[in-house]
Amino acid sequence: MLNDSRSHGLWERTAPEAPHTVVLQHADKRDVAIIGGGYTGLSAALHLAEAGVNVGVLEAVEIGFGASGRNVGLVNAGLWMKPEDVKSTFGEPFGERVLDVLGNGPAEVWSLIDKYAIDCDAVRNGTLHCAVGKAGIIEITERARQWEKRGAPVRLLNAEETAARVGTTAYAGSLLDSRAGTIQPLSYVRGLARAAISAGARVYTSSGVTAAERSNGKWTVLTAGGSVQADWIVVATDAYTKTPWKEIRHQQVLLPYFNVATRPLPDTLRKTILPNREGCWDTKKLLSSFRLDREGRLIMGSIGALRGTGATTHQAWATRSLRKLFPQIGEVELEAAWYGMIGTTSDHLPRFHYLAPNVVSICGYNGRGISPGTVFGRVLAEHILGKTRDAELPLPVTAPETMTLRTLKENYYEAGAELAHFVDARF
Ligand SMILES: Cc1cc2nc3c(=O)[nH]c(=O)nc-3n(C[C@H](O)[C@H](O)[C@H](O)COP(=O)(O)OP(=O)(O)OC[C@H]3O[C@@H](n4cnc5c(N)ncnc54)[C@H](O)[C@@H]3O)c2cc1C
Numbered sequence: 001m002l003n004d005s006r007s008h009g010l011w012e013r014t015a016p017e018a019p020h021t022v023v024l025q026h027a028d029k030r031d032v033a034i035i036g037g038g039y040t041g042l043s044a045a046l047h048l049a050e051a052g053v054n055v056g057v058l059e060a061v062e063i064g065f066g067a068s069g070r071n072v073g074l075v076n077a078g079l080w081m082k083p084e085d086v087k088s089t090f091g092e093p094f095g096e097r098v099l100d101v102l103g104n105g106p107a108e109v110w111s112l113i114d115k116y117a118i119d120c121d122a123v124r125n126g127t128l129h130c131a132v133g134k135a136g137i138i139e140i141t142e143r144a145r146q147w148e149k150r151g152a153p154v155r156l157l158n159a160e161e162t163a164a165r166v167g168t169t170a171y172a173g174s175l176l177d178s179r180a181g182t183i184q185p186l187s188y189v190r191g192l193a194r195a196a197i198s199a200g201a202r203v204y205t206s207s208g209v210t211a212a213e214r215s216n217g218k219w220t221v222l223t224a225g226g227s228v229q230a231d232w233i234v235v236a237t238d239a240y241t242k243t244p245w246k247e248i249r250h251q252q253v254l255l256p257y258f259n260v261a262t263r264p265l266p267d268t269l270r271k272t273i274l275p276n277r278e279g280c281w282d283t284k285k286l287l288s289s290f291r292l293d294r295e296g297r298l299i300m301g302s303i304g305a306l307r308g309t310g311a312t313t314h315q316a317w318a319t320r321s322l323r324k325l326f327p328q329i330g331e332v333e334l335e336a337a338w339y340g341m342i343g344t345t346s347d348h349l350p351r352f353h354y355l356a357p358n359v360v361s362i363c364g365y366n367g368r369g370i371s372p373g374t375v376f377g378r379v380l381a382e383h384i385l386g387k388t389r390d391a392e393l394p395l396p397v398t399a400p401e402t403m404t405l406r407t408l409k410e411n412y413y414e415a416g417a418e419l420a421h422f423v424d425a426r427f
Helices: 005-014 039-050 083-090 094-103 105-115 133-149 159-166 185-198 310-325 370-384 406-426
Strands: 027-029 032-035 055-058 127-131 154-158 173-177 202-204 211-215 218-222 227-230 232-235 253-264 279-282 288-292 297-303 334-344 351-356 359-363
Touching: 005 185, 005 253, 005 334, 032 039, 032 218, 032 227, 039 055, 039 185, 039 232, 039 370, 055 185, 055 227, 083 094, 083 133, 094 105, 094 370, 105 185, 105 370, 127 133, 127 159, 133 154, 133 173, 154 159, 159 173, 185 202, 185 370, 218 232, 232 370, 253 310, 253 406, 297 310, 297 406, 310 334, 310 406, 359 370
Parallel strands: 027 227, 032 055, 032 232, 055 202, 127 279, 232 359
Antiparallel strands: 127 173, 154 173, 211 218, 218 227, 253 297, 253 334, 279 288, 288 297, 351 359
16 A cells, blocks of 8 residues: 555455545545544444445545554454453443444454455464463463453463464474464455445545534534544544544554564475464563464564664564574565554553544544454444443543553554664674
């Protein structure tokens, strides 16, 4: 997108075409205007359109331009935080509710993929949270205990079982979550857009909203070429927020995350490396993730931005790490490298906001937004449809907060990841 191979990388090269969309160039009228064409906005659009609501989506660039078209593609259950931490931070009744809906998150994603025949290379063979050393084992054992208590289909694997599934002896064990799996993320978001359009939604691209006005109980959102008048607005712009509700961006610290992809591995290697194609990530603080794509390319990711000197440093680190993890690969040749921004909140939990009367938003997924974005898009749709009142939502309604020292923290994370990968790649 935007002729930048580092924005969507491999995903842009291997996704089916986006559905046909147009630039907004007239004064349009809808029941609901949705700002942002990622998982949250398009899931909300799909569920509203299915219910017969006249809905228009306004996307500043292209469908999936934000994090939805750039991520690793791990379709996980729950949030980054352990279930009991989610419960204690949210308190009751929200903690229990959010764990219920997000525990079932991957099932909602699979069900939409089936219902609309979304062509997105979905692999439903689970994910493996790979333990590094003793500390890693303690971490995944506790996660397993908390999910098992909730009846979730998770299972601890020992070092030998992990090595057999992953193809490396680097890990002391892993936590298999059978609810989870992988998708081609850009294909999925394009598929959601196609489904929403087929259900009756209108999707405008290259139509960034620059302002919003309210008069006589109706909203009008303005773009360079036109406007949409609507009763409700959904702000689904998350970490890629521009105008007009910038407070969503101001409450998040952006954490860059990159991915690299090798050439397709030969069949002999594919028999040893992730033969079941689980999606993986590890327990390190500066975490790594890895998975295969449809053609057997190994995709490895970690924290960092591929800009300035970071582009060389992070790719050098990834090449070396791949060789260390999977010595059987031999020479590593990278075919693609790309990165995006993860929005993180102060307590690592997502937010539900009323930004103004009839203007709703859910954001702040903290790096886990495929299932949550899909689920919360539906939640937003049901709220607008009057099916859930504020007190019945899975998230508490809160006002946006302002993150202190945001820019400093963002620079620190970007520079810190680069330094750590620079050192790790050499010593
Ligand atoms: C590199 C990376 C790896 C990740 N890996 C995973 C993973 O493996 N699993 C997982 O579950 N999650 C992962 N995530 C998180 C996940 O991708 C996000 O949480 C999710 O995509 C957020 O979806 P969204 O629809 O809310 O926002 P986005 O997909 O970011 O969409 C927001 C859209 O709003 C548009 N926009 C902004 N301002 C305006 C405006 N004024 N007018 C119109 N449009 C506007 C943007 O152009 C953008 O397209 C990852 C994220 C990144 C960046």
